[in-house]
Amino acid sequence: MMYLSSILLLAGLLAAAASFFYTLYSIFWNALRIPEKKIKMGLSIGRRIYLTIRNVLLQGKLFKDSSGGIMHALMFWGFVAFAGYSATFFARGIVPSYQLIPAGLFKDVLFLTVDIFALIVIVDVGYAVLRRWVIKVPRYQGYNGFEASFILFLVATLMVTYYALGVLRLDGVSAGITGAIMEGIPASYTPISGFFASLFPGISGSSGLDLYWILYGIHAIDFIVFLAYIPTSKHLHLVAAPLNVLLSKDTKPAQISLIDFEQQKRFGATDIRDFSWKDYMDFYSCTECGRCTYNCPAFLTGKTLSPRDIIWDLRKVVMEEGPKLRHAGIEEKDKILTPVIGEPISEEDLWSCTTCMACVEQCPVMIDHVEKIVDMRRSLVLNQGKAPKETIETYTNMEMYGSPWINDPSTRGDWAKDLNVNILSESQNDDFDILYWVGCVASYDRRNQDIAKSIVKILQKAGVRFAILGSEEKCTGDPAKRTGNEYLAQNLATANIETLNRHKVHKVITGCPHCFNSLKNDYKEMGLEMDVIHHTEFINQLISLGKIDLKALESDDKEKFTYHDSCYLGRYNKIYEEPRTIIKTVTSNFEEMEMNKSKGLCCGAGGGRLWMNENVGTKISHKRMEMADKVNATTVVTACPYCMIMLDDARRVMGKDEKMQISDISEFVASRLVQN
């Protein structure tokens, strides 16, 4: 019996391992041979290890959804401990006298951990079943029900047979078997097994032995099936996700790479060769958990865009076309690879994205959806000249006028004419310490000019020596870049960088998070190093340095403030606290809306959406205003001209203009400056 079981075990394990590694081989072949997109990988080892410890071992990113997160973390830790058990199980099963882990305290403690975690895993499985099929947590619905139930079944069986074998051991059934698992572990180190043993009448003799071998067989087969099944299912993430975190890129998430138009031949992502190997790791790591989709503003307001589907669809194409390419030979790409846009990924979905980064922020395995979406937009715009009609008009304007709207560029600085501001296009007087980058929206949009004027008022009050570029300032290119028109974006950036260098600008303050992100991150990639500060940070500094004083609010009980996070300030640049600190220096009557800070709901304007029509479902901005209404806010404070346009419009259209106003943080501060 012993002999036979050794051989069967070895054969089963080898077969499972062969299938496991063959699948892995083919998957990694795809990832290493098909992609042509190059990426930067300069991240330091230390940082990689930090990220891996935080996000894999400690399961850091999972806790953004607390209940599901805790469950997954426990499951993960349970499995890590269980791996030790399984290794011992197979080692002793194949070579009965072999001690993989020498007897002693370590082994005892390991088995104690296993004994406790196995129970937690069983409870977890029960909880997962409850969430999926009883409570019906929306983000799981409609996704791979069979696969999920099969995996849960395997896991549960593995744990149940573990306990059953443990109970039989305590009954003394396996005492005579040399390779029996757990022999030698003190009974006190398997307390849960002990508890179960106390529930059942003892069993012994040949019927006990038969039962032992049956359970032993089920446990072994279960493990073998699990091993073989992993790489073909969404549980590939068990292998891919830790690797994906360890191999994180050097660039910030959602940072859109540059295109070298002289060197590169293919622009954007048309088929699966146009992604990077790292993107493939992203596809393989996706667990289909749906956190991305259920935080996506487009999805939440009834659009068909689902970031999970984008990742999963691309993965499916890779899994389908990869093997074909492997058989036909890598040179056959042109024949075998088919465009991913249209089918399975619709153009409409690509244009629905606001590039808000909520998906990226929520994804537990650090998948970057935004970069892929913009890459596919690039394919449409740069190769086929395809974009929504409004977007094409925006491009023409940016090209002609250096602004997304039709505006005479010579009037760009007109709003500041009577404010005693150094307008560089007129004065050419480079005697200033800091440049105030106004941006298109605050330069031309009537409502937003008030933001610009407030910023001027604050800077002047604090005695800051600043200047604006006036008609020499052009759109930073953000709306072009995020809609995929990298060519136009680079032209605008090049012109602006030339202007900034000519005026020897080293420090910039801006009131627009989109300009802020472009100047700070996109321009940096193009070689421009400047100190770029958003006005929320700057004003906060001025207050803490005592350069400006604010009046405390008097009518505190009548007014209620809330703050709407801008995606490009918050998730993109991690500025969450400064605006809140500023508001709280004036009033304590502040309440957060639901979905705030890193979970903040987009206003709907990013990714060039400010200039596109939003005809499907509810308007994102309206959903946001409902949230503001729920906390009875009288003033929604913003820190972004895009948000200002969207929310101010929503407020009017929804008939809330009587009771609610939108105020930029600069207006909030400028109207409360203490004059002394």
Place this chain on the structure above:
Amino acid sequence: MPLNIIVLIKVIPDLEQIKANASTGEVQTDRIPLRLETLSENAIEAAVQLREKHGGKVFGLIFGKQESAPLMKKAYAMGVDEGTVLTGYGENNPMHTAEVLCQKIRTMQFDLIISGNQSADTYTGLLPGIISSKLNINLLSNALTLSIDQATITVRSSLDRKIQNLSSQLPAIVSVTQETNQPRLPPVMQIMAAGRKQIVTEAAQVADTANVKRISNKAPKSERRKQLFEKTDEGIVAIVKAIKEEIR
């Protein structure tokens, strides 16, 4: 049947940026960026679509000034295969423009000429008709759709309140409207290829007969009240009140 299509392209100063001297009313067009007239873009798009369907070549013709030449690049990027810029444009004079263009066209092999039905800087709308008569070919005006079968062109022509089908033997001249199509955004490959393409410039061979005289082209005087309604929420009511007072 592969087609030789000539598309007539007009370069104009960007009208959004034209300013009038406040005291003299004189219109300042110097140092204003130039652009392709939007209807010329519709014409290019129509020509390129026909070429994509039937094969052949699209030839762009600009009658303008030396400064207009770089604008041919945009036409190339949009799909024009070859182009010539005729220089020597002075004032708006459709007879003269037609004669210059026809002289060039007579030296060329063509099946079809496409142009915008007018242009935003002068709005005469005369050019397609004059060319039609000078070259003695049919004009199919205000075409919403264009289709070619053998050597016959058929268009859906938009009249004021009516749409009618017109067809003619080739060669012919067709004028298009803004509704005809949505001019394409040039793909980057084509923009870059356009940058490397040659632009031929030739001096126009016909002297301006100066049979059109400009009497005046001054901006009407407008006196601004400069009233600013700061509170946007009260806007409409306040503005209505102000207007009522004004017209009383």
